[in-house]
Amino acid sequence: MAYKVLYRKYRPQDFNTLFGQNTIKKLLIDSIINDKISHAYLFSGPRGTGKTSTAKLFAKTINCENPKDGIPCNKCMPCINYEQSPDIIEIDAASNNGVDEIRDLRDNAKILPAFSKYKVYIIDEVHMLSQSAWNAFLKILEEPPKHVIFILATTEIQKIPITILSRCQRFNFQKISVEIIAENILRISKLEKIKINQEAANYIASLADGGMRDALSLLDQLSKEEKEITVDLIQESFGVLTENEVEEIFNCLSKGDIEKLEGIFDEYSKKGLDTNLLISKILNYLYTLEIGIVSGKKHFLSIDQIKTMANELIKCYNKQDALLLIKMIIVSNISQIISQEKNPEIISREIISKPTEVTSEKEESAELKIESKPVISDDIKKIRINNAFVGASKQEKEKFKKSWEIFINKEIDKSNVEMLSLLEDLSIEVVSPTNVLFSIKSSSTALLYNEKSNLIEEELLKSEKINIKTICLTDDEWQKEKKQFIKNKDKEYSYIDEPKINEDVKIIDSALDIFAEEIVEVN
Numbered sequence: 321m322a323y324k325v326l327y328r329k330y331r332p333q334d335f336n337t338l339f340g341q342n343t344i345k346k347l348l349i350d351s352i353i354n355d356k357i358s359h360a361y362l363f364s365g366p367r368g369t370g371k372t373s374t375a376k377l378f379a380k381t382i383n384c385e386n387p388k389d390g391i392p393c394n395k396c397m398p399c400i401n402y403e404q405s406p407d408i409i410e411i412d413a414a415s416n417n418g419v420d421e422i423r424d425l426r427d428n429a430k431i432l433p434a435f436s437k438y439k440v441y442i443i444d445e446v447h448m449l450s451q452s453a454w455n456a457f458l459k460i461l462e463e464p465p466k467h468v469i470f471i472l473a474t475t476e477i478q479k480i481p482i483t484i485l486s487r488c489q490r491f492n493f494q495k496i497s498v499e500i501i502a503e504n505i506l507r508i509s510k511l512e513k514i515k516i517n518q519e520a521a522n523y524i525a526s527l528a529d530g531g532m533r534d535a536l537s538l539l540d541q542l543s544k545e546e547k548e549i550t551v552d553l554i555q556e557s558f559g560v561l562t563e564n565e566v567e568e569i570f571n572c573l574s575k576g577d578i579e580k581l582e583g584i585f586d587e588y589s590k591k592g593l594d595t596n597l598l599i600s601k602i603l604n605y606l607y608t609l610e611i612g613i614v615s616g617k618k619h620f621l622s623i624d625q626i627k628t629m630a631n632e633l634i635k636c637y638n639k640q641d642a643l644l645l646i647k648m649i650i651v652s653n654i655s656q657i658i659s660q661e662k663n664p665e666i667i668s669r670e671i672i673s674k675p676t677e678v679t680s681e682k683e684e685s686a687e688l689k690i691e692s693k694p695v696i697s698d699d700i701k702k703i704r705i706n707n708a709f710v711g712a713s714k715q716e717k718e719k720f721k722k723s724w725e726i727f728i729n730k731e732i733d734k735s736n737v738e739m740l741s742l743l744e745d746l747s748i749e750v751v752s753p754t755n756v757l758f759s760i761k762s763s764s765t766a767l768l769y770n771e772k773s774n775l776i777e778e779e780l781l782k783s784e785k786i787n788i789k790t791i792c793l794t795d796d797e798w799q800k801e802k803k804q805f806i807k808n809k810d811k812e813y814s815y816i817d818e819p820k821i822n823e824d825v826k827i828i829d830s831a832l833d834i835f836a837e838e839i840v841e842v843n
Protein backbone atom coordinates (compact mmCIF):
# COMPACT_ATOMS: atom_id res chain seq x y z
CA MET A 321 0.00 0.00 0.00
CA ALA A 322 1.30 3.44 -0.86
CA TYR A 323 2.32 5.55 2.10
CA LYS A 324 -0.27 8.16 2.90
CA VAL A 325 0.84 11.19 4.85
CA LEU A 326 -0.69 11.39 8.30
CA TYR A 327 -2.53 14.59 7.59
CA ARG A 328 -4.41 12.97 4.72
CA LYS A 329 -4.84 9.61 6.37
CA TYR A 330 -6.43 11.20 9.43
CA ARG A 331 -8.45 13.81 7.64
CA PRO A 332 -11.68 14.03 9.70
CA GLN A 333 -14.65 12.13 8.26
CA ASP A 334 -17.30 14.14 10.11
CA PHE A 335 -17.55 17.10 12.47
CA ASN A 336 -17.13 14.79 15.49
CA THR A 337 -13.58 13.94 14.45
CA LEU A 338 -12.61 17.48 13.51
CA PHE A 339 -10.29 18.87 16.18
CA GLY A 340 -10.63 22.47 17.35
CA GLN A 341 -12.87 25.27 15.97
CA ASN A 342 -15.75 24.24 18.25
CA THR A 343 -17.81 27.42 17.81
CA ILE A 344 -17.63 27.25 14.03
CA LYS A 345 -18.51 23.55 14.10
CA LYS A 346 -21.57 24.22 16.26
CA LEU A 347 -22.82 27.09 14.07
CA LEU A 348 -22.45 25.04 10.90
CA ILE A 349 -24.13 21.97 12.37
CA ASP A 350 -27.01 24.11 13.63
CA SER A 351 -27.45 25.68 10.21
CA ILE A 352 -27.63 22.19 8.65
CA ILE A 353 -30.11 20.91 11.25
CA ASN A 354 -32.32 24.00 10.87
CA ASP A 355 -31.95 23.95 7.10
CA LYS A 356 -30.59 27.48 7.03
CA ILE A 357 -27.82 27.13 4.53
CA SER A 358 -26.50 30.19 2.74
CA HIS A 359 -25.07 30.32 -0.74
CA ALA A 360 -21.70 31.74 0.10
CA TYR A 361 -19.31 31.26 2.99
CA LEU A 362 -15.97 32.82 3.66
CA PHE A 363 -13.55 30.91 5.87
CA SER A 364 -10.59 33.04 6.93
CA GLY A 365 -7.69 32.37 9.28
CA PRO A 366 -4.09 31.17 9.48
CA ARG A 367 -2.90 28.24 7.40
CA GLY A 368 -3.46 24.73 8.66
CA THR A 369 -6.32 25.62 11.00
CA GLY A 370 -8.89 23.41 9.26
CA LYS A 371 -10.56 25.72 6.74
CA THR A 372 -10.47 23.27 3.82
CA SER A 373 -11.26 20.24 6.01
CA THR A 374 -14.28 22.05 7.45
CA ALA A 375 -15.41 23.11 3.98
CA LYS A 376 -15.24 19.52 2.73
CA LEU A 377 -17.09 18.16 5.75
CA PHE A 378 -19.76 20.80 5.34
CA ALA A 379 -20.13 19.86 1.65
CA LYS A 380 -20.34 16.18 2.56
CA THR A 381 -22.94 16.74 5.26
CA ILE A 382 -25.29 18.95 3.25
CA ASN A 383 -25.22 16.42 0.41
CA CYS A 384 -25.87 13.39 2.64
CA GLU A 385 -29.30 11.87 2.07
CA ASN A 386 -29.80 10.79 5.70
CA PRO A 387 -27.82 13.04 8.02
CA LYS A 388 -28.45 12.66 11.74
CA ASP A 389 -27.92 15.67 14.01
CA GLY A 390 -25.63 17.26 11.45
CA ILE A 391 -23.53 14.10 11.02
CA PRO A 392 -23.42 12.38 7.60
CA CYS A 393 -24.62 8.75 7.40
CA ASN A 394 -21.54 7.46 5.50
CA LYS A 395 -23.86 4.97 3.73
CA CYS A 396 -25.71 6.86 1.02
CA MET A 397 -24.37 7.34 -2.51
CA PRO A 398 -23.14 10.94 -2.05
CA CYS A 399 -21.44 9.93 1.23
CA ILE A 400 -19.71 6.89 -0.28
CA ASN A 401 -18.54 8.78 -3.35
CA TYR A 402 -17.74 11.96 -1.49
CA GLU A 403 -13.95 11.84 -2.01
CA GLN A 404 -14.39 11.66 -5.81
CA SER A 405 -17.70 13.49 -6.06
CA PRO A 406 -18.03 15.60 -9.22
CA ASP A 407 -20.35 17.82 -7.20
CA ILE A 408 -17.68 18.95 -4.75
CA ILE A 409 -15.23 21.03 -6.72
CA GLU A 410 -12.00 22.24 -5.18
CA ILE A 411 -10.27 25.11 -6.91
CA ASP A 412 -6.88 26.53 -6.02
CA ALA A 413 -7.14 30.23 -6.78
CA ALA A 414 -3.37 30.60 -6.60
CA SER A 415 -3.10 28.85 -9.98
CA ASN A 416 -6.60 29.57 -11.39
CA ASN A 417 -6.94 33.24 -10.74
CA GLY A 418 -7.76 34.67 -14.14
CA VAL A 419 -11.03 35.94 -15.54
CA ASP A 420 -11.27 33.02 -18.01
CA GLU A 421 -11.17 30.43 -15.24
CA ILE A 422 -13.94 32.23 -13.37
CA ARG A 423 -16.06 32.47 -16.54
CA ASP A 424 -15.62 28.70 -16.98
CA LEU A 425 -16.68 28.25 -13.38
CA ARG A 426 -19.75 30.40 -14.00
CA ASP A 427 -20.81 28.33 -17.02
CA ASN A 428 -20.14 25.10 -15.16
CA ALA A 429 -22.08 26.21 -12.10
CA LYS A 430 -25.28 26.58 -14.15
CA ILE A 431 -25.29 22.82 -14.85
CA LEU A 432 -27.21 20.80 -12.25
CA PRO A 433 -25.25 18.57 -9.83
CA ALA A 434 -24.54 15.00 -11.02
CA PHE A 435 -26.12 13.10 -8.16
CA SER A 436 -26.20 15.32 -5.08
CA LYS A 437 -28.48 18.04 -3.87
CA TYR A 438 -25.82 20.75 -4.05
CA LYS A 439 -22.87 21.59 -6.19
CA VAL A 440 -20.25 22.95 -3.79
CA TYR A 441 -17.30 25.04 -4.97
CA ILE A 442 -14.45 25.27 -2.49
CA ILE A 443 -12.09 28.03 -3.62
CA ASP A 444 -8.83 27.98 -1.72
CA GLU A 445 -6.50 31.01 -1.41
CA VAL A 446 -9.29 33.07 -2.92
CA HIS A 447 -7.43 36.35 -2.24
CA MET A 448 -5.21 35.49 -5.22
CA LEU A 449 -7.98 36.20 -7.76
CA SER A 450 -7.21 39.05 -10.15
CA GLN A 451 -9.38 42.17 -10.23
CA SER A 452 -11.17 41.11 -13.41
CA ALA A 453 -11.71 37.63 -11.97
CA TRP A 454 -13.35 39.18 -8.90
CA ASN A 455 -15.68 41.19 -11.12
CA ALA A 456 -16.69 38.06 -13.00
CA PHE A 457 -17.14 36.18 -9.75
CA LEU A 458 -19.30 38.91 -8.24
CA LYS A 459 -21.85 38.42 -11.04
CA ILE A 460 -22.54 34.83 -10.06
CA LEU A 461 -22.38 35.62 -6.36
CA GLU A 462 -25.12 38.21 -6.80
CA GLU A 463 -27.50 35.65 -8.30
CA PRO A 464 -26.23 32.15 -7.59
CA PRO A 465 -28.21 29.18 -8.99
CA LYS A 466 -30.25 27.49 -6.23
CA HIS A 467 -28.13 24.31 -6.34
CA VAL A 468 -24.79 26.09 -5.91
CA ILE A 469 -22.84 26.83 -2.73
CA PHE A 470 -19.53 28.65 -2.61
CA ILE A 471 -17.05 28.23 0.19
CA LEU A 472 -14.18 30.66 -0.12
CA ALA A 473 -11.07 30.12 1.99
CA THR A 474 -8.31 32.63 2.60
CA THR A 475 -5.39 33.39 4.86
CA GLU A 476 -5.57 37.09 3.93
CA ILE A 477 -9.04 38.46 4.51
CA GLN A 478 -7.88 42.06 4.08
CA LYS A 479 -7.37 41.34 0.37
CA ILE A 480 -11.00 40.33 -0.21
CA PRO A 481 -13.08 43.04 -1.92
CA ILE A 482 -15.79 44.47 0.29
CA THR A 483 -18.47 43.69 -2.32
CA ILE A 484 -17.61 40.00 -1.90
CA LEU A 485 -17.35 40.14 1.91
CA SER A 486 -20.83 41.60 2.22
CA ARG A 487 -22.33 38.67 0.30
CA CYS A 488 -20.73 35.90 2.35
CA GLN A 489 -21.40 34.40 5.72
CA ARG A 490 -18.06 34.76 7.44
CA PHE A 491 -16.23 32.42 9.79
CA ASN A 492 -12.96 33.37 11.35
CA PHE A 493 -10.77 30.34 12.12
CA GLN A 494 -8.48 30.69 15.13
CA LYS A 495 -5.15 29.04 15.75
CA ILE A 496 -5.72 25.66 17.40
CA SER A 497 -4.47 25.46 21.00
CA VAL A 498 -1.33 23.52 21.97
CA GLU A 499 -3.43 21.18 24.17
CA ILE A 500 -5.79 20.20 21.34
CA ILE A 501 -2.98 19.69 18.83
CA ALA A 502 -0.94 17.65 21.34
CA GLU A 503 -3.99 15.50 22.09
CA ASN A 504 -4.42 14.72 18.41
CA ILE A 505 -0.70 13.97 18.02
CA LEU A 506 -0.87 11.47 20.90
CA ARG A 507 -4.07 9.90 19.53
CA ILE A 508 -2.63 9.40 16.04
CA SER A 509 0.75 8.23 17.40
CA LYS A 510 -1.05 5.51 19.36
CA LEU A 511 -2.91 4.33 16.26
CA GLU A 512 0.29 4.42 14.18
CA LYS A 513 2.40 2.83 16.94
CA ILE A 514 4.72 5.84 17.01
CA LYS A 515 6.59 6.18 20.30
CA ILE A 516 6.31 9.69 21.69
CA ASN A 517 5.96 11.25 25.12
CA GLN A 518 3.65 14.02 26.26
CA GLU A 519 6.46 16.56 26.49
CA ALA A 520 7.50 15.94 22.88
CA ALA A 521 3.88 16.11 21.70
CA ASN A 522 3.51 19.49 23.41
CA TYR A 523 6.75 20.65 21.84
CA ILE A 524 5.64 19.71 18.32
CA ALA A 525 2.31 21.43 18.97
CA SER A 526 4.04 24.63 20.05
CA LEU A 527 6.33 24.55 17.00
CA ALA A 528 3.33 24.18 14.70
CA ASP A 529 1.96 27.44 16.09
CA GLY A 530 -1.73 26.63 15.90
CA GLY A 531 -1.71 24.66 12.66
CA MET A 532 -2.81 21.03 12.78
CA ARG A 533 -1.47 20.28 9.31
CA ASP A 534 2.00 21.57 10.19
CA ALA A 535 1.96 19.59 13.43
CA LEU A 536 1.09 16.34 11.66
CA SER A 537 3.66 16.90 8.95
CA LEU A 538 6.31 17.42 11.66
CA LEU A 539 5.14 14.17 13.27
CA ASP A 540 5.34 12.50 9.87
CA GLN A 541 8.96 13.49 9.39
CA LEU A 542 9.95 12.56 12.92
CA SER A 543 8.29 9.14 12.76
CA LYS A 544 10.59 8.19 9.87
CA GLU A 545 13.54 8.18 12.29
CA GLU A 546 12.02 5.07 13.90
CA LYS A 547 13.24 6.15 17.33
CA GLU A 548 11.22 7.32 20.27
CA ILE A 549 10.32 10.94 19.62
CA THR A 550 11.73 13.16 22.35
CA VAL A 551 12.34 16.88 22.67
CA ASP A 552 16.05 16.26 21.98
CA LEU A 553 15.30 14.36 18.79
CA ILE A 554 13.03 17.17 17.60
CA GLN A 555 15.69 19.79 18.25
CA GLU A 556 18.28 17.66 16.50
CA SER A 557 16.10 16.98 13.45
CA PHE A 558 14.80 20.45 12.80
CA GLY A 559 17.73 22.49 13.97
CA VAL A 560 15.39 24.17 16.38
CA LEU A 561 17.22 27.11 17.83
CA THR A 562 18.30 27.05 21.41
CA GLU A 563 18.81 30.32 23.26
CA ASN A 564 22.59 29.81 22.95
CA GLU A 565 22.40 29.67 19.19
CA VAL A 566 20.53 32.96 19.02
CA GLU A 567 23.18 34.43 21.26
CA GLU A 568 25.80 33.15 18.82
CA ILE A 569 24.18 35.19 16.04
CA PHE A 570 24.48 38.30 18.18
CA ASN A 571 28.07 37.49 19.05
CA CYS A 572 28.83 37.46 15.34
CA LEU A 573 27.01 40.76 15.09
CA SER A 574 29.06 42.38 17.85
CA LYS A 575 32.35 41.13 16.40
CA GLY A 576 31.39 41.86 12.81
CA ASP A 577 32.17 38.24 11.99
CA ILE A 578 30.31 37.86 8.71
CA GLU A 579 32.05 34.63 7.72
CA LYS A 580 30.84 32.83 10.81
CA LEU A 581 27.37 34.25 10.40
CA GLU A 582 27.29 32.97 6.83
CA GLY A 583 28.21 29.55 8.19
CA ILE A 584 25.38 29.64 10.72
CA PHE A 585 22.85 30.57 8.05
CA ASP A 586 24.14 27.93 5.63
CA GLU A 587 23.60 25.40 8.37
CA TYR A 588 19.99 26.58 8.92
CA SER A 589 19.37 26.47 5.22
CA LYS A 590 20.57 22.84 5.05
CA LYS A 591 18.46 21.82 8.00
CA GLY A 592 15.38 23.43 6.49
CA LEU A 593 14.78 25.41 9.64
CA ASP A 594 11.38 26.98 10.11
CA THR A 595 12.12 30.64 9.39
CA ASN A 596 9.07 31.94 11.30
CA LEU A 597 10.45 30.20 14.35
CA LEU A 598 13.86 31.79 13.80
CA ILE A 599 12.24 35.23 13.57
CA SER A 600 10.30 34.70 16.82
CA LYS A 601 13.45 33.64 18.65
CA ILE A 602 15.46 36.62 17.42
CA LEU A 603 12.60 38.97 18.28
CA ASN A 604 12.43 37.54 21.79
CA TYR A 605 16.16 38.03 22.15
CA LEU A 606 15.95 41.63 20.91
CA TYR A 607 13.15 42.24 23.38
CA THR A 608 15.29 41.07 26.31
CA LEU A 609 18.15 43.25 25.03
CA GLU A 610 15.88 46.25 24.86
CA ILE A 611 14.68 45.73 28.41
CA GLY A 612 18.33 45.38 29.49
CA ILE A 613 19.31 48.64 27.84
CA VAL A 614 16.29 50.45 29.25
CA SER A 615 17.26 49.31 32.74
CA GLY A 616 20.79 50.64 32.25
CA LYS A 617 22.92 47.86 30.71
CA LYS A 618 25.25 48.83 27.89
CA HIS A 619 25.08 47.04 24.57
CA PHE A 620 26.72 47.42 21.20
CA LEU A 621 23.31 47.96 19.61
CA SER A 622 21.38 51.12 20.34
CA ILE A 623 17.67 51.08 21.19
CA ASP A 624 17.00 52.58 17.75
CA GLN A 625 18.95 49.83 16.03
CA ILE A 626 17.04 47.21 17.98
CA LYS A 627 13.71 48.74 17.04
CA THR A 628 14.63 49.04 13.36
CA MET A 629 15.82 45.47 13.31
CA ALA A 630 12.68 44.21 15.05
CA ASN A 631 10.42 46.11 12.65
CA GLU A 632 12.22 44.71 9.64
CA LEU A 633 12.22 41.17 11.01
CA ILE A 634 8.47 41.22 11.68
CA LYS A 635 7.92 41.81 7.97
CA CYS A 636 9.79 38.61 7.13
CA TYR A 637 7.09 36.37 8.61
CA ASN A 638 5.70 33.97 6.00
CA LYS A 639 7.87 35.43 3.26
CA GLN A 640 9.27 33.09 0.68
CA ASP A 641 12.75 34.59 0.91
CA ALA A 642 12.67 34.91 4.70
CA LEU A 643 16.05 33.36 5.44
CA LEU A 644 17.78 35.58 2.90
CA LEU A 645 15.96 38.65 4.22
CA ILE A 646 16.83 37.86 7.84
CA LYS A 647 20.45 37.43 6.85
CA MET A 648 20.44 40.76 5.03
CA ILE A 649 18.88 42.57 7.95
CA ILE A 650 21.55 41.23 10.28
CA VAL A 651 24.36 41.80 7.80
CA SER A 652 23.30 45.39 7.15
CA ASN A 653 23.51 45.96 10.90
CA ILE A 654 26.99 44.44 10.97
CA SER A 655 28.15 46.78 8.21
CA GLN A 656 26.81 49.70 10.22
CA ILE A 657 28.80 48.62 13.24
CA ILE A 658 31.99 48.12 11.24
CA SER A 659 31.59 51.44 9.50
CA GLN A 660 31.12 53.16 12.84
CA GLU A 661 34.32 51.58 14.12
CA LYS A 662 36.54 52.20 11.11
CA ASN A 663 36.96 55.71 9.87
CA PRO A 664 34.25 55.93 7.25
CA GLU A 665 35.24 59.38 6.04
CA ILE A 666 38.55 58.20 4.64
CA ILE A 667 37.05 55.19 2.91
CA SER A 668 34.26 57.24 1.43
CA ARG A 669 36.56 59.91 0.01
CA GLU A 670 38.68 57.32 -1.72
CA ILE A 671 35.71 55.58 -3.19
CA ILE A 672 34.19 58.74 -4.49
CA SER A 673 37.33 60.22 -6.00
CA LYS A 674 38.62 56.99 -7.53
CA PRO A 675 35.65 54.75 -8.17
CA THR A 676 37.50 52.21 -10.32
CA GLU A 677 40.73 51.94 -8.38
CA VAL A 678 39.60 49.66 -5.64
CA THR A 679 42.72 47.52 -5.29
CA SER A 680 43.88 49.40 -2.23
CA GLU A 681 40.59 48.53 -0.59
CA LYS A 682 40.80 44.88 -1.49
CA GLU A 683 41.44 43.57 1.99
CA GLU A 684 38.64 45.62 3.38
CA SER A 685 36.38 44.50 0.58
CA ALA A 686 37.15 40.83 1.02
CA GLU A 687 36.20 41.11 4.64
CA LEU A 688 32.95 42.79 3.76
CA LYS A 689 32.08 40.65 0.77
CA ILE A 690 28.69 39.23 1.54
CA GLU A 691 27.00 38.35 -1.71
CA SER A 692 28.92 37.49 -4.82
CA LYS A 693 25.94 38.39 -7.00
CA PRO A 694 26.17 41.81 -8.61
CA VAL A 695 24.12 44.39 -6.74
CA ILE A 696 23.37 47.81 -8.14
CA SER A 697 26.18 50.14 -7.18
CA ASP A 698 25.65 53.51 -5.60
CA ASP A 699 26.66 55.28 -8.81
CA ILE A 700 24.15 53.34 -10.90
CA LYS A 701 21.54 53.99 -8.26
CA LYS A 702 22.09 57.74 -8.60
CA ILE A 703 21.94 57.53 -12.39
CA ARG A 704 18.72 55.54 -12.30
CA ILE A 705 17.09 58.00 -9.91
CA ASN A 706 18.12 60.84 -12.21
CA ASN A 707 16.84 59.06 -15.32
CA ALA A 708 13.51 58.34 -13.67
CA PHE A 709 12.98 62.09 -13.29
CA VAL A 710 14.01 62.83 -16.92
CA GLY A 711 10.78 63.14 -18.89
CA ALA A 712 8.71 61.70 -16.05
CA SER A 713 5.00 62.28 -16.41
CA LYS A 714 1.66 61.24 -14.98
CA GLN A 715 0.74 59.63 -18.30
CA GLU A 716 3.88 57.47 -18.26
CA LYS A 717 3.07 56.47 -14.70
CA GLU A 718 -0.53 55.51 -15.51
CA LYS A 719 0.58 53.56 -18.56
CA PHE A 720 3.21 51.69 -16.58
CA LYS A 721 0.83 51.03 -13.69
CA LYS A 722 -1.55 49.17 -16.01
CA SER A 723 1.19 47.01 -17.50
CA TRP A 724 2.64 46.39 -14.04
CA GLU A 725 -0.67 45.05 -12.76
CA ILE A 726 -0.96 42.70 -15.73
CA PHE A 727 2.64 41.64 -15.17
CA ILE A 728 2.07 40.85 -11.50
CA ASN A 729 -1.04 38.84 -12.36
CA LYS A 730 0.97 36.84 -14.86
CA GLU A 731 3.50 36.11 -12.15
CA ILE A 732 0.62 34.80 -10.03
CA ASP A 733 -0.43 32.62 -12.98
CA LYS A 734 3.05 31.21 -13.09
CA SER A 735 2.77 30.70 -9.32
CA ASN A 736 6.00 32.59 -9.04
CA VAL A 737 5.46 33.20 -5.35
CA GLU A 738 9.06 34.10 -4.69
CA MET A 739 8.99 36.91 -7.22
CA LEU A 740 5.51 37.95 -6.17
CA SER A 741 6.25 38.42 -2.50
CA LEU A 742 8.90 40.84 -3.63
CA LEU A 743 6.82 42.75 -6.18
CA GLU A 744 3.43 43.21 -4.68
CA ASP A 745 4.43 45.62 -1.92
CA LEU A 746 6.32 48.02 -4.17
CA SER A 747 4.87 51.50 -4.74
CA ILE A 748 5.41 53.05 -8.14
CA GLU A 749 6.66 56.60 -7.55
CA VAL A 750 8.17 58.08 -10.71
CA VAL A 751 8.06 56.79 -14.27
CA SER A 752 9.90 58.16 -17.29
CA PRO A 753 10.06 56.58 -20.74
CA THR A 754 13.30 54.83 -19.71
CA ASN A 755 13.18 54.34 -15.94
CA VAL A 756 10.94 53.47 -13.04
CA LEU A 757 11.51 54.38 -9.43
CA PHE A 758 9.84 52.17 -6.83
CA SER A 759 9.73 52.63 -3.08
CA ILE A 760 9.21 50.26 -0.19
CA LYS A 761 9.35 50.60 3.57
CA SER A 762 11.79 47.81 4.40
CA SER A 763 15.43 48.44 3.53
CA SER A 764 16.16 44.71 3.30
CA THR A 765 13.43 44.25 0.67
CA ALA A 766 14.74 47.24 -1.26
CA LEU A 767 18.19 45.66 -1.20
CA LEU A 768 16.77 42.35 -2.34
CA TYR A 769 14.79 44.00 -5.13
CA ASN A 770 17.82 45.83 -6.47
CA GLU A 771 19.74 42.59 -6.39
CA LYS A 772 17.09 40.93 -8.53
CA SER A 773 16.22 43.96 -10.66
CA ASN A 774 17.99 42.60 -13.76
CA LEU A 775 15.87 39.50 -13.62
CA ILE A 776 12.66 41.47 -13.22
CA GLU A 777 13.59 43.85 -16.06
CA GLU A 778 14.18 40.84 -18.31
CA GLU A 779 10.79 39.41 -17.39
CA LEU A 780 9.10 42.75 -18.03
CA LEU A 781 10.66 42.92 -21.47
CA LYS A 782 9.68 39.34 -22.27
CA SER A 783 6.14 39.49 -21.03
CA GLU A 784 5.05 43.12 -21.47
CA LYS A 785 7.50 44.27 -24.12
CA ILE A 786 8.59 47.08 -21.84
CA ASN A 787 12.26 47.93 -21.93
CA ILE A 788 12.84 49.86 -18.76
CA LYS A 789 15.44 50.18 -16.00
CA THR A 790 14.24 50.03 -12.43
CA ILE A 791 15.44 51.05 -9.00
CA CYS A 792 13.93 50.59 -5.58
CA LEU A 793 14.46 53.05 -2.73
CA THR A 794 13.40 52.77 0.89
CA ASP A 795 10.59 55.11 1.89
CA ASP A 796 13.09 57.33 3.70
CA GLU A 797 15.41 57.53 0.71
CA TRP A 798 12.45 58.29 -1.54
CA GLN A 799 11.23 61.12 0.71
CA LYS A 800 14.72 62.68 0.56
CA GLU A 801 14.85 62.40 -3.24
CA LYS A 802 11.37 63.82 -3.56
CA LYS A 803 12.23 66.82 -1.39
CA GLN A 804 15.37 67.37 -3.40
CA PHE A 805 13.43 67.18 -6.65
CA ILE A 806 10.82 69.68 -5.49
CA LYS A 807 13.58 71.99 -4.28
CA ASN A 808 15.32 71.78 -7.68
CA LYS A 809 12.13 72.12 -9.67
CA ASP A 810 13.70 74.56 -12.12
CA LYS A 811 16.73 72.40 -12.73
CA GLU A 812 16.88 70.65 -16.09
CA TYR A 813 17.47 66.94 -15.67
CA SER A 814 19.26 65.30 -18.55
CA TYR A 815 19.58 61.63 -19.35
CA ILE A 816 22.79 59.88 -18.24
CA ASP A 817 24.00 56.65 -19.84
CA GLU A 818 24.70 53.83 -17.42
CA PRO A 819 28.37 52.83 -17.50
CA LYS A 820 29.20 49.28 -18.46
CA ILE A 821 31.01 47.68 -15.57
CA ASN A 822 32.93 44.45 -15.73
CA GLU A 823 32.10 41.64 -13.33
CA ASP A 824 35.14 42.13 -11.04
CA VAL A 825 34.23 45.66 -10.23
CA LYS A 826 30.62 44.72 -9.75
CA ILE A 827 31.47 42.22 -7.03
CA ILE A 828 33.50 44.74 -5.10
CA ASP A 829 30.83 47.35 -5.70
CA SER A 830 28.37 45.10 -3.98
CA ALA A 831 30.46 45.13 -0.84
CA LEU A 832 30.94 48.87 -1.04
CA ASP A 833 27.27 49.26 -1.67
CA ILE A 834 26.53 47.96 1.80
CA PHE A 835 28.56 50.86 3.05
CA ALA A 836 26.82 53.22 0.69
CA GLU A 837 24.12 54.43 3.05
CA GLU A 838 26.61 55.42 5.71
CA ILE A 839 28.98 56.95 3.18
CA VAL A 840 26.27 59.20 1.83
CA GLU A 841 25.32 60.24 5.33
CA VAL A 842 28.90 61.06 6.30
CA ASN A 843 29.29 63.47 3.40
Ligand SMILES: [Zn+2]
Nearest residue numbers: 384393396399
Ligand atom coordinates in the same frame (compact mmCIF):
# COMPACT_ATOMS: atom_id res chain seq x y z
ZN1 LIG B 1 -25.05 9.99 3.70
